[in-house]
Amino acid sequence: MNFLYSLKHKLAKVLAGYIEGRAKLFFERKPELWREITEYRSKSNSTGAQYSDFEVLYKWVRKHKPKEVLECGTGLTTMIMAFALKENEKDSGIVGRITSMEEYENYYTDAVNLMPKDLNKYVDIRLSPVVEECYQFVKGVRYTDVPDRDYELVFIDGPSFHTNPKMTDKYAFEMDYLWLLKDSQRKIPAIIDTRTAACFIYNLFLNNKFKFDRLRRIGVIYPASKDDIRTVNAIVHNAISRGDFKRTSLIDTLSGEYFR
Numbered sequence: 001m002n003f004l005y006s007l008k009h010k011l012a013k014v015l016a017g018y019i020e021g022r023a024k025l026f027f028e029r030k031p032e033l034w035r036e037i038t039e040y041r042s043k044s045n046s047t048g049a050q051y052s053d054f055e056v057l058y059k060w061v062r063k064h065k066p067k068e069v070l071e072c073g074t075g076l077t078t079m080i081m082a083f084a085l086k087e088n089e090k091d092s093g094i095v096g097r098i099t100s101m102e103e104y105e106n107y108y109t110d111a112v113n114l115m116p117k118d119l120n121k122y123v124d125i126r127l128s129p130v131v132e133e134c135y136q137f138v139k140g141v142r143y144t145d146v147p148d149r150d151y152e153l154v155f156i157d158g159p160s161f162h163t164n165p166k167m168t169d170k171y172a173f174e175m176d177y178l179w180l181l182k183d184s185q186r187k188i189p190a191i192i193d194t195r196t197a198a199c200f201i202y203n204l205f206l207n208n209k210f211k212f213d214r215l216r217r218i219g220v221i222y223p224a225s226k227d228d229i230r231t232v233n234a235i236v237h238n239a240i241s242r243g244d245f246k247r248t249s250l251i252d253t254l255s256g257e258y259f260r
Helices: 002-028 031-043 051-064 076-092 105-114 117-122 176-181 196-205 232-242 250-255
Strands: 068-072 097-102 123-127 130-135 138-143 153-156 188-193 210-213 218-224
Touching: 002 031, 002 051, 031 076, 031 105, 051 076, 051 153, 051 188, 068 076, 068 176, 076 097, 076 117, 076 123, 097 105, 105 123, 117 123, 130 176, 138 176, 153 176, 176 188, 176 196, 188 196, 196 210, 196 218
Parallel strands: 068 097, 068 153, 097 123, 153 188
Antiparallel strands: 130 138, 188 218, 210 218
16 A cells, blocks of 8 residues: 555656756747746745746637636745736737735835836735635635626735734635635636645535646636535535544444443
8 A cells, every 4th residue: 555655646746847847948938038037036025836827827818818817825826827818918919917915024115126117007916914714614814805796717926924923823724716706607617727626625616616636736716606616504414425434343333332
């Protein structure tokens, strides 16, 4: 069993490395965009995502030609999607916009200053405080000043931390997409960047719509609306019927004496 697990783990690393290398090559073959990526990375304080993540977002924007994208957490991904929007306008005349939310002033300032001037028309970078919210049985954080727009994609890369300093676990569930979805009749897809806790919760609420890309470590939510959000009762019932709850032994069940 350990041998098989180790073999699967090594194979996954090889495949992930191949996907990352292929994605980097994809951008290197686009000289203008590659120059922008290299320059941005050399000046930015942000760690940024992987090339494979950049590729997913770039290709989605190029294929679907959205007019409105919501990005939760500003960075190099903002510039890459904006570049794709510029190419969309050149090819088809469709002008799109990225609404990019950021809670940290230094990252916000970086994003504004590093954005190439010819891409400014495609981005609306907002500095916004975050607030803690509850939805059904989960608590998370969201940006307070997200504009009311007809978003066609949500990219989740923040906010990441609780606003309450007394929380012993500083990491929080990013709930902007859920907050948007709960009032939406339109079907909206989402991509979650390397946040396994958020992926777990979105899988609970949107089980049939959520998939996890293990090699890129990103969550993919296929177009969903408020009608796809499951209730607590549905989540618990599904967990029981699926066998997620370990059963007591037959002896303990019959006797009712669980603690021997």
